[in-house]
Amino acid sequence: MKTTKTCKVVKYLKNNFLFFFLFINPFFTYSMIFSQVCENNLLSNDYSEKVFHHIKNLVDIGLRPAGSENEMKAAEYIKNQFTEIGITTEIETFDYESFEFESLDLEINGEHYKPNGLGFIPYENKMEYHGKAFLVDSKESFDIYALDSIAGNTIISNDFTSHFNLMNFRPDHIIYLDSTDFQKLKTGSSLTFKLKIMGEYRYLKSPNVIAQIGKSSIEKKEIIIGAHLDSYRESPGASDNGSGVGSIIELARYLKRMENDLNCVIKFISFGAEELGILGSRKYVEMHKESLKNCVLYYNIDDVGGNSLGAIETLGGVIKAPEKLQDDLSVSLAQNPWEGVNSYWRILPTPYIMGFVGTINHPQWLVNIITNSVDESGYEIHFAENMGSDQMAFAHVGLVSSSIGITCDKPHTPYDNLDLINKASLQKAGDISMRIILKTNNMFKIK
Secondary structure, eight states, rough: OOOOOOOOOOHHHHHHHHHOOSSSSSTTTOOOOHHHHHHHHHSSHHHHHHHHHHHHHHHHHOOOOSSSSHHHHHHHHHHHHHHHHHHHHEEEEEEEEEEEEEEEEEEETEEEEHHHHHHHGGGGGGOEEEEEEEEEEETTTTTGSHHHHHHTSEEEESGGGGHHHHHOOOOSSSOOOHHHHHHHHHHSOOOOEEEEEEEEEEEEEEEEEEEESSOOOSSEEEEEEEEEEEOTTTTTOOIIIIIIIHHHHHHHHHHHHGGGGGGSSSEEEEESSSSGHHHHHHHHHHHHGGGGGGEEEEEOOOOOSSSSSSSEEEEOOEEEEOOHHHHHHHHHHHHSBBBOSOOOOEEOOHHHHHHHHTOOOOOHHHHHHHHHHHHHHHOEEEEEOOOOHHHHHHHTTTTTTTEEEESSSSSSSSSGGGGOOHHHHHHHHHHHHHHHHHHHHHHHHHO
Protein backbone atom coordinates (compact mmCIF):
# COMPACT_ATOMS: atom_id res chain seq x y z
CA MET A 1 0.00 0.00 0.00
CA LYS A 2 3.73 3.84 2.57
CA THR A 3 3.78 7.44 1.93
CA THR A 4 6.22 7.43 -0.97
CA LYS A 5 5.62 4.01 -2.46
CA THR A 6 4.05 4.44 -5.88
CA CYS A 7 3.27 0.88 -6.86
CA LYS A 8 0.15 0.17 -4.85
CA VAL A 9 -3.20 0.65 -6.50
CA VAL A 10 -5.03 1.20 -3.26
CA LYS A 11 -2.71 3.87 -1.92
CA TYR A 12 -2.57 6.09 -4.97
CA LEU A 13 -6.31 5.83 -5.58
CA LYS A 14 -6.81 7.31 -2.13
CA ASN A 15 -4.22 10.03 -2.49
CA ASN A 16 -5.26 11.18 -5.95
CA PHE A 17 -8.99 10.72 -6.36
CA LEU A 18 -10.58 11.63 -3.05
CA PHE A 19 -11.36 14.94 -1.43
CA PHE A 20 -11.16 14.91 1.62
CA PHE A 21 -13.09 13.96 20.42
CA LEU A 22 -13.23 12.18 22.49
CA PHE A 23 -12.87 10.06 25.56
CA ILE A 24 -9.35 10.21 26.99
CA ASN A 25 -7.37 12.96 28.60
CA PRO A 26 -4.41 13.88 26.37
CA PHE A 27 -2.28 14.12 29.49
CA PHE A 28 -2.88 10.57 30.69
CA THR A 29 -0.11 9.07 32.76
CA TYR A 30 2.24 6.26 31.90
CA SER A 31 1.05 2.77 32.60
CA MET A 32 3.03 0.47 34.84
CA ILE A 33 4.01 -1.56 31.80
CA PHE A 34 5.06 1.46 29.77
CA SER A 35 7.21 2.77 32.60
CA GLN A 36 8.83 -0.63 32.79
CA VAL A 37 9.66 -0.48 29.09
CA CYS A 38 11.39 2.87 29.50
CA GLU A 39 13.29 1.98 32.66
CA ASN A 40 14.35 -1.54 31.72
CA ASN A 41 14.86 -0.78 28.03
CA LEU A 42 12.99 -3.90 26.93
CA LEU A 43 13.33 -2.77 23.33
CA SER A 44 17.05 -3.30 23.50
CA ASN A 45 19.79 -1.91 21.30
CA ASP A 46 20.08 -5.23 19.45
CA TYR A 47 16.39 -5.15 18.49
CA SER A 48 17.25 -3.92 14.98
CA GLU A 49 19.86 -6.67 14.57
CA LYS A 50 17.23 -9.27 15.40
CA VAL A 51 14.76 -7.75 12.95
CA PHE A 52 17.49 -7.67 10.29
CA HIS A 53 18.15 -11.37 10.92
CA HIS A 54 14.53 -12.15 10.00
CA ILE A 55 14.73 -9.94 6.91
CA LYS A 56 17.79 -11.87 5.74
CA ASN A 57 16.08 -15.21 6.28
CA LEU A 58 13.02 -14.10 4.32
CA VAL A 59 15.15 -12.78 1.46
CA ASP A 60 17.08 -16.06 1.43
CA ILE A 61 13.82 -17.92 0.78
CA GLY A 62 13.69 -16.17 -2.59
CA LEU A 63 11.07 -14.05 -4.29
CA ARG A 64 7.75 -14.58 -2.54
CA PRO A 65 4.98 -13.21 -4.77
CA ALA A 66 1.37 -13.95 -3.91
CA GLY A 67 0.26 -17.50 -4.60
CA SER A 68 3.80 -18.85 -4.88
CA GLU A 69 5.50 -21.73 -3.09
CA ASN A 70 7.93 -19.23 -1.56
CA GLU A 71 5.07 -17.20 -0.12
CA MET A 72 3.97 -20.33 1.73
CA LYS A 73 7.57 -21.03 2.82
CA ALA A 74 7.72 -17.52 4.26
CA ALA A 75 4.49 -18.20 6.15
CA GLU A 76 5.97 -21.38 7.61
CA TYR A 77 9.09 -19.48 8.68
CA ILE A 78 6.99 -16.84 10.44
CA LYS A 79 4.84 -19.47 12.14
CA ASN A 80 7.95 -21.24 13.41
CA GLN A 81 9.35 -18.00 14.82
CA PHE A 82 6.18 -17.24 16.75
CA THR A 83 6.00 -20.82 17.98
CA GLU A 84 9.58 -20.67 19.27
CA ILE A 85 8.67 -17.54 21.23
CA GLY A 86 5.89 -19.55 22.83
CA ILE A 87 2.93 -17.96 21.09
CA THR A 88 -0.08 -19.90 19.81
CA THR A 89 0.09 -19.66 16.01
CA GLU A 90 -1.78 -20.96 12.98
CA ILE A 91 -1.68 -20.55 9.20
CA GLU A 92 -5.06 -19.77 7.71
CA THR A 93 -5.20 -20.03 3.91
CA PHE A 94 -7.63 -18.40 1.52
CA ASP A 95 -8.51 -18.98 -2.13
CA TYR A 96 -8.85 -16.42 -4.90
CA GLU A 97 -8.93 -16.06 -8.67
CA SER A 98 -6.34 -14.16 -10.67
CA PHE A 99 -7.02 -13.07 -14.24
CA GLU A 100 -4.00 -13.86 -16.42
CA PHE A 101 -3.35 -12.92 -20.04
CA GLU A 102 -3.04 -15.58 -22.73
CA SER A 103 -2.61 -13.03 -25.52
CA LEU A 104 -3.08 -9.35 -26.27
CA ASP A 105 -3.89 -8.39 -29.87
CA LEU A 106 -3.32 -4.66 -30.35
CA GLU A 107 -3.67 -2.75 -33.61
CA ILE A 108 -2.93 1.00 -33.80
CA ASN A 109 -3.48 2.91 -37.04
CA GLY A 110 -3.49 -0.38 -38.92
CA GLU A 111 -0.22 -1.73 -37.46
CA HIS A 112 0.21 -4.39 -34.77
CA TYR A 113 1.97 -3.66 -31.49
CA LYS A 114 2.75 -5.70 -28.39
CA PRO A 115 1.49 -4.13 -25.13
CA ASN A 116 3.67 -4.25 -22.01
CA GLY A 117 0.70 -4.00 -19.70
CA LEU A 118 -2.83 -2.76 -19.21
CA GLY A 119 -4.86 -0.68 -16.83
CA PHE A 120 -8.35 -2.15 -16.96
CA ILE A 121 -11.01 -3.98 -14.96
CA PRO A 122 -11.15 -7.67 -15.90
CA TYR A 123 -14.24 -8.23 -13.73
CA GLU A 124 -16.32 -6.18 -16.18
CA ASN A 125 -15.78 -9.08 -18.62
CA LYS A 126 -15.16 -6.62 -21.43
CA MET A 127 -12.27 -7.97 -23.46
CA GLU A 128 -12.46 -5.92 -26.68
CA TYR A 129 -11.85 -2.19 -26.98
CA HIS A 130 -11.61 0.15 -29.95
CA GLY A 131 -11.73 3.84 -30.79
CA LYS A 132 -9.59 6.92 -30.39
CA ALA A 133 -6.58 6.94 -28.06
CA PHE A 134 -4.48 9.68 -26.46
CA LEU A 135 -0.70 9.45 -26.12
CA VAL A 136 0.58 10.45 -22.68
CA ASP A 137 4.36 10.44 -22.23
CA SER A 138 5.15 9.48 -18.65
CA LYS A 139 8.58 11.09 -18.98
CA GLU A 140 7.03 14.53 -19.51
CA SER A 141 5.16 16.86 -17.20
CA PHE A 142 1.47 16.04 -17.17
CA ASP A 143 0.73 19.77 -17.10
CA ILE A 144 0.99 19.87 -20.88
CA TYR A 145 -2.04 17.58 -21.27
CA ALA A 146 -5.69 18.54 -21.10
CA LEU A 147 -7.14 16.36 -18.36
CA ASP A 148 -10.77 16.95 -19.27
CA SER A 149 -10.35 15.93 -22.91
CA ILE A 150 -8.71 12.61 -21.94
CA ALA A 151 -11.11 11.65 -19.13
CA GLY A 152 -13.18 8.61 -20.02
CA ASN A 153 -11.02 7.73 -23.01
CA THR A 154 -8.08 5.43 -23.74
CA ILE A 155 -4.51 6.37 -22.86
CA ILE A 156 -1.46 4.88 -24.56
CA SER A 157 1.64 5.41 -22.44
CA ASN A 158 5.23 4.24 -22.07
CA ASP A 159 5.79 3.31 -18.42
CA PHE A 160 3.79 0.72 -16.47
CA THR A 161 5.23 2.06 -13.21
CA SER A 162 3.54 5.41 -13.86
CA HIS A 163 0.10 3.78 -13.65
CA PHE A 164 -1.03 5.61 -10.54
CA ASN A 165 -0.02 9.02 -11.86
CA LEU A 166 -1.89 8.33 -15.09
CA MET A 167 -5.06 7.68 -13.16
CA ASN A 168 -5.23 11.44 -12.59
CA PHE A 169 -6.58 11.54 -16.14
CA ARG A 170 -9.52 9.30 -15.18
CA PRO A 171 -9.14 7.11 -18.28
CA ASP A 172 -11.44 4.33 -19.40
CA HIS A 173 -8.38 2.12 -19.75
CA ILE A 174 -4.61 2.37 -20.31
CA ILE A 175 -2.38 0.55 -22.80
CA TYR A 176 1.36 0.43 -22.10
CA LEU A 177 3.97 0.10 -24.86
CA ASP A 178 7.75 -0.04 -24.79
CA SER A 179 9.67 3.19 -25.41
CA THR A 180 10.58 2.39 -29.02
CA ASP A 181 7.00 1.75 -30.12
CA PHE A 182 5.77 4.73 -28.14
CA GLN A 183 8.26 7.09 -29.78
CA LYS A 184 7.23 5.79 -33.18
CA LEU A 185 3.62 6.69 -32.47
CA LYS A 186 4.57 10.15 -31.22
CA THR A 187 5.58 11.12 -34.75
CA GLY A 188 1.99 10.75 -35.94
CA SER A 189 -1.13 12.78 -35.25
CA SER A 190 -4.39 11.02 -34.40
CA LEU A 191 -4.54 7.43 -33.13
CA THR A 192 -7.21 4.80 -33.57
CA PHE A 193 -6.84 1.36 -32.05
CA LYS A 194 -8.35 -2.07 -31.60
CA LEU A 195 -7.49 -4.25 -28.61
CA LYS A 196 -8.54 -7.83 -27.99
CA ILE A 197 -7.70 -9.51 -24.69
CA MET A 198 -7.55 -13.26 -24.29
CA GLY A 199 -7.09 -14.73 -20.84
CA GLU A 200 -8.33 -16.99 -18.10
CA TYR A 201 -8.72 -17.05 -14.34
CA ARG A 202 -6.20 -19.02 -12.32
CA TYR A 203 -7.17 -20.38 -8.92
CA LEU A 204 -4.58 -19.60 -6.27
CA LYS A 205 -4.08 -19.87 -2.52
CA SER A 206 -2.26 -17.58 -0.08
CA PRO A 207 -1.62 -17.72 3.68
CA ASN A 208 -2.36 -15.48 6.64
CA VAL A 209 -0.24 -16.30 9.71
CA ILE A 210 -2.10 -15.58 12.95
CA ALA A 211 -0.40 -15.53 16.36
CA GLN A 212 -1.93 -14.54 19.69
CA ILE A 213 -0.76 -13.52 23.15
CA GLY A 214 -3.43 -13.93 25.79
CA LYS A 215 -6.71 -15.81 25.92
CA SER A 216 -9.74 -14.38 24.15
CA SER A 217 -12.82 -13.64 26.23
CA ILE A 218 -15.92 -11.49 26.10
CA GLU A 219 -14.34 -9.01 28.52
CA LYS A 220 -10.94 -8.68 26.88
CA LYS A 221 -10.32 -6.20 24.10
CA GLU A 222 -8.02 -7.05 21.21
CA ILE A 223 -5.13 -5.22 19.56
CA ILE A 224 -3.96 -6.52 16.17
CA ILE A 225 -0.49 -5.79 14.82
CA GLY A 226 -0.03 -6.68 11.18
CA ALA A 227 2.56 -6.85 8.39
CA HIS A 228 2.24 -8.45 4.97
CA LEU A 229 4.60 -11.29 4.09
CA ASP A 230 4.49 -11.37 0.28
CA SER A 231 6.87 -9.47 -1.99
CA TYR A 232 6.16 -7.62 -5.21
CA ARG A 233 6.84 -9.52 -8.45
CA GLU A 234 10.63 -9.52 -9.03
CA SER A 235 11.49 -7.78 -5.75
CA PRO A 236 13.36 -9.54 -2.91
CA GLY A 237 11.08 -7.59 -0.56
CA ALA A 238 13.72 -6.79 2.07
CA SER A 239 12.20 -3.56 3.31
CA ASP A 240 8.82 -4.18 1.68
CA ASN A 241 7.95 -6.04 3.70
CA GLY A 242 10.56 -8.23 5.32
CA SER A 243 11.13 -5.30 7.67
CA GLY A 244 7.50 -5.31 8.79
CA VAL A 245 7.47 -9.07 9.33
CA GLY A 246 10.72 -9.01 11.29
CA SER A 247 9.33 -6.15 13.37
CA ILE A 248 6.18 -7.94 14.47
CA ILE A 249 8.13 -11.08 15.36
CA GLU A 250 10.46 -9.13 17.63
CA LEU A 251 7.68 -6.98 19.09
CA ALA A 252 5.91 -10.22 19.90
CA ARG A 253 9.01 -11.48 21.70
CA TYR A 254 8.97 -8.47 24.03
CA LEU A 255 5.22 -8.48 24.57
CA LYS A 256 5.23 -12.19 25.37
CA ARG A 257 7.37 -11.41 28.43
CA MET A 258 4.60 -9.08 29.65
CA GLU A 259 1.75 -11.49 28.96
CA ASN A 260 0.50 -11.65 32.54
CA ASP A 261 0.34 -7.86 32.80
CA LEU A 262 -1.36 -7.11 29.50
CA ASN A 263 -4.95 -5.91 29.61
CA CYS A 264 -5.68 -6.81 25.98
CA VAL A 265 -5.27 -9.84 23.81
CA ILE A 266 -2.50 -9.04 21.32
CA LYS A 267 -2.69 -10.64 17.89
CA PHE A 268 0.02 -10.61 15.24
CA ILE A 269 -0.98 -11.28 11.65
CA SER A 270 1.25 -11.65 8.60
CA PHE A 271 -0.97 -11.25 5.57
CA GLY A 272 -0.53 -12.91 2.21
CA ALA A 273 -1.25 -11.30 -1.17
CA GLU A 274 -1.09 -7.71 0.08
CA GLU A 275 0.63 -6.67 -3.13
CA LEU A 276 -2.45 -7.72 -5.11
CA GLY A 277 -4.52 -5.04 -3.40
CA ILE A 278 -4.48 -5.86 0.34
CA LEU A 279 -6.17 -9.16 -0.46
CA GLY A 280 -5.04 -11.10 2.63
CA SER A 281 -6.37 -8.51 5.06
CA ARG A 282 -9.62 -8.18 3.11
CA LYS A 283 -10.05 -11.95 3.37
CA TYR A 284 -9.21 -11.96 7.10
CA VAL A 285 -11.75 -9.25 7.88
CA GLU A 286 -14.42 -11.15 5.97
CA MET A 287 -13.63 -14.43 7.76
CA HIS A 288 -13.40 -13.02 11.31
CA LYS A 289 -16.32 -10.66 11.69
CA GLU A 290 -17.29 -11.99 15.10
CA SER A 291 -13.89 -11.82 16.81
CA LEU A 292 -13.23 -8.37 15.36
CA LYS A 293 -16.03 -6.98 17.51
CA ASN A 294 -13.49 -6.88 20.35
CA CYS A 295 -10.75 -5.22 18.29
CA VAL A 296 -9.91 -1.73 19.52
CA LEU A 297 -6.93 -1.09 17.23
CA TYR A 298 -5.37 -2.48 14.09
CA TYR A 299 -1.77 -1.28 13.76
CA ASN A 300 0.13 -1.89 10.52
CA ILE A 301 3.88 -2.04 9.90
CA ASP A 302 4.85 -1.88 6.24
CA ASP A 303 8.24 -1.05 4.72
CA VAL A 304 10.15 0.39 7.69
CA GLY A 305 13.73 -0.33 6.60
CA GLY A 306 14.38 2.69 4.40
CA ASN A 307 16.23 5.98 4.70
CA SER A 308 13.26 8.33 4.62
CA LEU A 309 11.97 10.27 7.61
CA GLY A 310 8.96 7.98 7.57
CA ALA A 311 5.30 8.55 8.28
CA ILE A 312 2.52 7.34 10.51
CA GLU A 313 -1.21 7.72 10.07
CA THR A 314 -3.01 10.22 12.30
CA LEU A 315 -4.68 12.71 9.96
CA GLY A 316 -8.17 12.91 8.49
CA GLY A 317 -10.30 11.99 11.47
CA VAL A 318 -12.97 9.37 10.91
CA ILE A 319 -14.51 8.88 7.48
CA LYS A 320 -16.95 6.00 7.46
CA ALA A 321 -17.34 3.56 4.60
CA PRO A 322 -20.23 4.30 2.24
CA GLU A 323 -23.19 1.98 1.87
CA LYS A 324 -22.12 -1.42 0.62
CA LEU A 325 -22.51 -1.81 -3.13
CA GLN A 326 -24.15 -5.06 -4.18
CA ASP A 327 -23.73 -4.99 -7.97
CA ASP A 328 -21.85 -7.89 -9.55
CA LEU A 329 -18.74 -5.84 -10.29
CA SER A 330 -18.44 -4.55 -6.72
CA VAL A 331 -18.89 -8.07 -5.35
CA SER A 332 -16.07 -9.31 -7.61
CA LEU A 333 -13.81 -6.42 -6.58
CA ALA A 334 -14.48 -7.17 -2.91
CA GLN A 335 -13.35 -10.79 -3.29
CA ASN A 336 -10.56 -10.72 -5.85
CA PRO A 337 -7.15 -9.13 -6.64
CA TRP A 338 -6.74 -5.61 -7.95
CA GLU A 339 -3.58 -6.54 -9.85
CA GLY A 340 -2.46 -9.53 -11.89
CA VAL A 341 -0.28 -12.15 -10.23
CA ASN A 342 1.78 -12.79 -13.36
CA SER A 343 0.07 -10.63 -15.97
CA TYR A 344 0.90 -6.94 -16.05
CA TRP A 345 -2.47 -5.37 -15.38
CA ARG A 346 -3.68 -3.07 -12.65
CA ILE A 347 -7.13 -2.02 -11.64
CA LEU A 348 -8.72 1.32 -12.47
CA PRO A 349 -11.04 3.28 -10.15
CA THR A 350 -14.61 2.13 -9.57
CA PRO A 351 -17.22 3.44 -7.10
CA TYR A 352 -16.57 0.42 -4.88
CA ILE A 353 -12.80 0.94 -4.75
CA MET A 354 -13.13 4.68 -4.26
CA GLY A 355 -15.45 4.10 -1.32
CA PHE A 356 -13.08 1.49 0.08
CA VAL A 357 -9.90 3.55 -0.02
CA GLY A 358 -11.75 6.68 1.09
CA THR A 359 -12.39 5.20 4.54
CA ILE A 360 -10.11 6.14 7.43
CA ASN A 361 -10.53 5.72 11.19
CA HIS A 362 -8.25 7.97 13.26
CA PRO A 363 -10.26 9.07 16.30
CA GLN A 364 -8.80 11.70 18.59
CA TRP A 365 -7.80 9.24 21.30
CA LEU A 366 -5.59 7.43 18.79
CA VAL A 367 -4.10 10.69 17.54
CA ASN A 368 -3.25 11.59 21.15
CA ILE A 369 -1.58 8.24 21.76
CA ILE A 370 0.46 8.38 18.56
CA THR A 371 1.61 11.98 18.92
CA ASN A 372 2.52 11.44 22.57
CA SER A 373 4.41 8.27 21.68
CA VAL A 374 6.36 10.01 18.94
CA ASP A 375 7.19 12.95 21.23
CA GLU A 376 8.39 10.65 24.00
CA SER A 377 10.47 8.54 21.61
CA GLY A 378 12.52 11.56 20.54
CA TYR A 379 12.22 10.53 16.88
CA GLU A 380 10.98 12.70 14.03
CA ILE A 381 8.34 11.37 11.67
CA HIS A 382 5.70 12.78 9.33
CA PHE A 383 2.00 12.45 10.07
CA ALA A 384 -0.12 11.12 7.21
CA GLU A 385 -3.75 10.53 6.31
CA ASN A 386 -3.84 7.25 4.36
CA MET A 387 -0.74 5.27 3.47
CA GLY A 388 -2.47 2.55 1.51
CA SER A 389 -1.80 -0.82 3.10
CA ASP A 390 -3.62 -3.49 5.11
CA GLN A 391 -4.98 -1.04 7.66
CA MET A 392 -7.56 0.08 5.09
CA ALA A 393 -9.32 -3.30 5.23
CA PHE A 394 -9.91 -2.77 8.95
CA ALA A 395 -10.91 0.88 8.67
CA HIS A 396 -13.42 -0.12 6.02
CA VAL A 397 -15.34 -2.25 8.53
CA GLY A 398 -15.31 0.50 11.17
CA LEU A 399 -12.20 -0.42 13.18
CA VAL A 400 -9.69 2.09 14.48
CA SER A 401 -6.48 1.69 12.51
CA SER A 402 -3.12 3.23 11.71
CA SER A 403 0.08 2.36 9.87
CA ILE A 404 3.77 3.22 10.06
CA GLY A 405 6.24 3.22 7.17
CA ILE A 406 9.84 4.33 6.60
CA THR A 407 10.10 3.54 2.93
CA CYS A 408 13.09 2.22 1.06
CA ASP A 409 14.50 4.08 -1.93
CA LYS A 410 13.48 1.55 -4.56
CA PRO A 411 10.34 -0.32 -3.50
CA HIS A 412 8.84 -2.93 -5.83
CA THR A 413 12.13 -3.37 -7.68
CA PRO A 414 14.96 -5.94 -7.66
CA TYR A 415 16.96 -3.37 -5.65
CA ASP A 416 14.88 -3.77 -2.49
CA ASN A 417 17.51 -6.00 -0.96
CA LEU A 418 19.53 -6.23 2.25
CA ASP A 419 22.01 -3.56 1.15
CA LEU A 420 19.33 -0.88 1.40
CA ILE A 421 18.13 -1.74 4.90
CA ASN A 422 18.69 1.03 7.45
CA LYS A 423 18.89 -0.56 10.90
CA ALA A 424 18.34 2.79 12.60
CA SER A 425 14.95 2.97 10.89
CA LEU A 426 14.06 -0.50 12.17
CA GLN A 427 14.86 0.64 15.71
CA LYS A 428 12.87 3.84 15.25
CA ALA A 429 9.78 2.07 13.94
CA GLY A 430 9.98 -0.52 16.70
CA ASP A 431 10.32 2.03 19.49
CA ILE A 432 7.41 4.16 18.32
CA SER A 433 5.25 1.11 17.67
CA MET A 434 5.89 -0.41 21.10
CA ARG A 435 4.87 2.82 22.82
CA ILE A 436 1.64 3.05 20.82
CA ILE A 437 0.71 -0.57 21.52
CA LEU A 438 1.32 -0.33 25.26
CA LYS A 439 -0.47 2.99 25.63
CA THR A 440 -3.48 1.54 23.83
CA ASN A 441 -3.33 -1.55 26.01
CA ASN A 442 -3.38 0.66 29.11
CA MET A 443 -6.69 2.24 28.10
CA PHE A 444 -8.57 -1.02 28.61
CA LYS A 445 -7.82 -2.07 32.17
CA ILE A 446 -9.58 -5.20 33.33
CA LYS A 447 -11.99 -4.35 36.14
